[in-house]
Amino acid sequence: MTAEKLSRIFQVSANTVYLTDDSNVALFPGGVSGVFSTLDLTPKGHYEVHGEDMDLTPAGSTSQRFAFMRTPAAASAGSASQRVTPSPSTATKTFQRSVYLAEVVGGRLIPNRMVVVRFLECEASLQGIVGKVQDAIGNYNPIILTDAQGNAILESEGTTGSQYWKQNARKILAVPEQDFNSLQGTKRKRLSSRKDDDTAGLGEVSDKIEELVMASQNLPAVTAAIKELTDLAVTQRVYLTAPKLQTIKEGFSCVVCR
Template sequence: MESYILFRGGKRFTLREDDMTVEEICRIFQVNAGSVYVTDDTNTAIFPEASGIFSTMNLTNRGHYEVHGDEGPRMTPATPVNRAPVLFSLSSPLVSSSSGRSLVGAPRPTGFFRPLQRSIHVAEVVHGELTTSRTVTIRFSQAEATVEGITAKVGEALETECGIILTDSQGNEILDSEATRSIHYWKDNSRKVFVFPESDFQEFQNGRRAKMSRRADDSYMQGMTGQINELKNACESLHGISNSITQLCEMAKYKVPKTLAHPVEEVFTCLVCKAIMDEPTFSTCCGSLVGCGACVRQWLLNADHCLKCRTPGFANNIHSVKGMDSVLASIKGVRVVIGDASK
């Protein structure tokens, strides 16, 4: 529930929304109900409604309000008030700087309306970041609480006829919607609203798009660098395999005992089907050949870890090894020779 800070002389009280009545305020501050009213920080006078309450539509949550009125016994709510309640400005600045100094005065409003006010931040882009160059304060009615209405009010406050764009604190344009047609959206001063000249807004958007594009390029280059490093590491690990291939090709020319051929044969044996590999697959996590391409793909349907060293993320560590058909054929030839030699 919203609350408001009221003071008069040395007295200071925080009242909840339900307590903002003529009866309660007069009881606390000992003023006459026929003369009581409050003023906000901009010295705008706010009078109670005929029902004896101060409408919270005219108040700001946690705002400070000074109580005014003749001292004397309070009147009951049934006591008639001779004048109709009206909201007027004793000294109502339309535009103020961020330091709070009035820059442009506004004429006293007439008629029966309940204006609200909020701060708008004039945007400035410094090193690609959104900052506030100064602040303007606008007053608007409930009917003007739309993107179009607020934009017009800000244009009047800035005394400009050039196109302007309202954005949120991240620089995203505020568009007309059901939410932005609500009085509560514009009443909440904790929600920062920035204003850009149209040309500056387009420049800011272009700069932001360029920045996002550079980030995407950087991310792409980092990914490419990572892949290059993986291939480099894989090539270094394959050095030992290259030596094995050389030995194997030499062994294929001769009949050798199985005890000598077994270490080389083992390098090219699939860990899944236990046969000489087809479409051999190399894993960077353990730096070795692990199995047939088809066997590895079948393995990944049921598991995520390396089938040799059990490291997670196996799918990201595997690479197909091309150009080994003749070598694998030689291995199978050596196995046949070995079989013959064992007889």
């Protein structure tokens, strides 16, 4: 990557082109070749291009690029009282992240659109990102930002600052506040229904256990009654004579065969 190519792409002067990474560290091209060293660049890294607009740079300008020189002792002493001002790039460094617009379908959050918002360090807060999303979609109705599981993101120290919001690996959903409240109500009803079902199930099991206990308490009496009937049947056997047996046998025989 050369300074000449970047100047044509971003319409800035090739003599003033430089890059900054996510840590706001400036990277300069080679003084002679104008090529950015690959040793200074990180694969898939995010860099911002800086430089003076071509329209603002005089055609015959031969200014040196980022020249450094030792100043005389008297001059340095005279400038010691001057306040050092931060570079404009530090104050205007921007970040970006993707926010998915979701709707409630079948009791679940389903993303259907996505917006990419850019923000400054001073805007890296929950309310700041909410405002950016509302500006992007042109709708200022209340929205709730949630994680991928539908849990609302709350304003806290952890969610304040670009360190949290610039991580695109963390999926963030934007849900209309009315839909989010409806979803929470549905979840509470489901939990309440499950608790009622569990309570009813426990009640049925308890009733069955009581029936078994009552039945087991009556088992000795039932066993004693069966034993008593068995003993009575043994002691009161009926003995039939041969004529009586013959009469009974004839009573059960076939009339035709007889």
